[in-house]
Amino acid sequence: MTLLLSKNDVIKVLNMPDCMKVVEKAFSELASGTAVLPLRINITPPDGLALYMPAYLKEMGALACKVVTVYKNNPTKHNMPTTIGKVLLQNPETGDVICIMDGGYLTAVRTGAASGAATAYLARKDKGQVAGIFGAGVQAKMQLWGVACARELSRAYVYDKIDEAAAKFAKEMGEKLHLDVIKVDSPDKILEADIICAATSSPTPIFDGKKVKKGTHINGIGSHTPGARELDAEIIKSSKLIADSREACLKEAGDIMIPIKDGIISENHIWAELGEIIIGKKAGRTNPDEITLFKSNGLAIQDVATAKLVYDKALAAGIGVNAEI
Numbered sequence: 001m002t003l004l005l006s007k008n009d010v011i012k013v014l015n016m017p018d019c020m021k022v023v024e025k026a027f028s029e030l031a032s033g034t035a036v037l038p039l040r041i042n043i044t045p046p047d048g049l050a051l052y053m054p055a056y057l058k059e060m061g062a063l064a065c066k067v068v069t070v071y072k073n074n075p076t077k078h079n080m081p082t083t084i085g086k087v088l089l090q091n092p093e094t095g096d097v098i099c100i101m102d103g104g105y106l107t108a109v110r111t112g113a114a115s116g117a118a119t120a121y122l123a124r125k126d127k128g129q130v131a132g133i134f135g136a137g138v139q140a141k142m143q144l145w146g147v148a149c150a151r152e153l154s155r156a157y158v159y160d161k162i163d164e165a166a167a168k169f170a171k172e173m174g175e176k177l178h179l180d181v182i183k184v185d186s187p188d189k190i191l192e193a194d195i196i197c198a199a200t201s202s203p204t205p206i207f208d209g210k211k212v213k214k215g216t217h218i219n220g221i222g223s224h225t226p227g228a229r230e231l232d233a234e235i236i237k238s239s240k241l242i243a244d245s246r247e248a249c250l251k252e253a254g255d256i257m258i259p260i261k262d263g264i265i266s267e268n269h270i271w272a273e274l275g276e277i278i279i280g281k282k283a284g285r286t287n288p289d290e291i292t293l294f295k296s297n298g299l300a301i302q303d304v305a306t307a308k309l310v311y312d313k314a315l316a317a318g319i320g321v322n323a324e325i
């Protein structure tokens, strides 16, 4: 039997604190050598882009593959969303696909969870810090949730080039997190924050890296293609740079690849992978003045760990539909 889980089923069982725990464990498996993580496979049919993201986590007993497509003409041509994702979870002992679940909400939560874990390990520890969020889209919301689980915040700022999107974000996330979330009108205001998330669809830098204050922690999650970047060379150069995966950063992240190509930094500027910090192989923040920066490209280990969590919780709650395939 294969369990089928809709987006609503996933929403019912998945929360940020639980997701942060399994994503943290997935990163530690990656650093300890018990994870199998091939780079994502891209296929470009005429109308779009298809991505296949498999991974195996030995300690967690989790094996899965996420299938994501980005078809720009879907909304106008087929009345369907641009991005569609589903996860196929397998039984690692038999190989059988035991669950097929929606991957949209799962992707946003697991991306927020990686930034939450990075914030827990790298941001300053003082209470009452301010979060600043660039972007007010799907990912940005989960970024703030992850950061709010990692640190006790006094308030949060949000900036989006679409003013109404930022206003909607401030209202929705303020109510969800019981936090003062304030829409701001300039990127510079976000730079007053202690913990910053860059979560936009911009292909060019969204703020002036020279203006970032000492002691800031940044999570950069957008722009993961070689030619696009949200972060300028200045902030990359002046921060302690932590990658989700060195390999992914050097093959997919314009934020890192462009300054390397321009001779501003070398590959050695990547200080560590997040997993190496989690298992204590490398030091994280060593003083309150350092600027730390986590570059997230999105790894299949995050999807696989989260899919296993969702499956276990759905089974326990009796949620979903069983199908004989």
Ligand SMILES: NC(=O)c1ccc[n+]([C@@H]2O[C@H](COP(=O)([O-])OP(=O)(O)OC[C@H]3O[C@@H](n4cnc5c(N)ncnc54)[C@H](O)[C@@H]3O)[C@@H](O)[C@H]2O)c1
Residues within 6 Å of the ligand: 107, 111, 134, 135, 136, 137, 138, 139, 140, 159, 160, 161, 162, 165, 199, 200, 201, 202, 205, 206, 220, 221, 222, 223, 224, 296, 297, 298, 299
């Ligand atoms: N690292 C990961 O694991 C991961 C996972 C999923 C998506 N992403 C990336 O996250 C980014 C956001 O995705 P999304 O699904 O939230 O998209 P979205 O379209 O829902 O939201 C993006 C928002 O960014 C805003 N924006 C664009 N340029 C801006 C600028 N210069 N300043 C301020 N706001 C700006 C847009 O107005 C929009 O509201 C994308 O780049 C996507 O590829 C990363």
